[in-house]
Amino acid sequence: MDFQISYITPEQSGECAPSPVALDPLCSTLLIPLAARAFGDARFPQVAVHDVYAAPALQRMGADVSHFLKDLPSVYGVLSRTQVFRQLASDFFQRHPGATGVNLGCGLACYFQWLDQGDNHWIDADKPQVMRLRDRLLPADGERQRSADIDLTAPHWWHDLQLPSGAQAEPVLVILEGVLMYLQPGQVESLLREFGDHAPPGSELLCDTFSWMAVGCAALHASVCHTHAEFNWGLKRMSDLTAPHPRRRIKSEHPIMEGYDIATSVIFTSFRAFWGVPLYAIMRLTVDEESRPSVRLN
Numbered sequence: 001m002d003f004q005i006s007y008i009t010p011e012q013s014g015e016c017a018p019s020p021v022a023l024d025p026l027c028s029t030l031l032i033p034l035a036a037r038a039f040g041d042a043r044f045p046q047v048a049v050h051d052v053y054a055a056p057a058l059q060r061m062g063a064d065v066s067h068f069l070k071d072l073p074s075v076y077g078v079l080s081r082t083q084v085f086r087q088l089a090s091d092f093f094q095r096h097p098g099a100t101g102v103n104l105g106c107g108l109a110c111y112f113q114w115l116d117q118g119d120n121h122w123i124d125a126d127k128p129q130v131m132r133l134r135d136r137l138l139p140a141d142g143e144r145q146r147s148a149d150i151d152l153t154a155p156h157w158w159h160d161l162q163l164p165s166g167a168q169a170e171p172v173l174v175i176l177e178g179v180l181m182y183l184q185p186g187q188v189e190s191l192l193r194e195f196g197d198h199a200p201p202g203s204e205l206l207c208d209t210f211s212w213m214a215v216g217c218a219a220l221h222a223s224v225c226h227t228h229a230e231f232n233w234g235l236k237r238m239s240d241l242t243a244p245h246p247r248r249r250i251k252s253e254h255p256i257m258e259g260y261d262i263a264t265s266v267i268f269t270s271f272r273a274f275w276g277v278p279l280y281a282i283m284r285l286t287v288d289e290e291s292r293p294s295v296r297l298n
Helices: 033-039 053-060 072-096 128-137 187-196 262-275
Strands: 004-007 019-023 102-103 123-128 145-149 171-176 204-210 248-255 280-287
Touching: 019 128, 019 171, 033 053, 033 171, 072 171, 072 204, 072 280, 123 128, 128 145, 187 248, 187 280
Parallel strands: 102 123, 102 171, 123 145, 171 204
Antiparallel strands: 004 019, 204 280, 248 280
């Protein structure tokens, strides 16, 4: 089932009908963070992100996002995770000023507006239908910024994006925001294996993850239920992110929802303590130069 939106071209005005754009269920989830970044700052100023592109993009789309904005926990979650991704990515580029960052499954997110530090490079990559929408709605790429079509379920995406590899290459930053939970388990492992196989030492992968309990439960999510996408993968143990690859390491774990309210903080903290994995969090992975067995966590 496709999610129909309307895109208003610069030539259209007044009585002219907008041009329809069809997004498949997975791609249509991009509207959830777009709506939150466009309108969520006023509701949650403590995690405001000040996205200068989100509201204009939505204005040119004929999508009704009111149902997403009623889901206040998700609005907060998007803004909170954006803050975490931004901080971790900024720290990475402070350590590696000329490095390349890539947002895989970028949707209509524009992280380079916050992460351009003058010397670094950036790639936004997603399915062709999403990248065509980006071309219509967002500013053109800059001198150190480019876009690319990519299929994350296919092998060799690292090579296809022409990312640096090898022991002496500059480290690479990879962001996977709202992506892994929609992939099949084998696809997740293949994607992570690609990172482990080719990323230069010091590279980092930032991703948000659900617990295994979310699998098959997207219809219960107040925002995702409107897209008809499904959650197919979640963490059963922390070692799911590292084993069996010898180079992948979990560097740090970052909560997202704990600041929403006291009840949410108790639920998420208790879940992590009891089950050994976060209900929802951002994980920061790195790759080592040495090839040694991964330490099993939980």
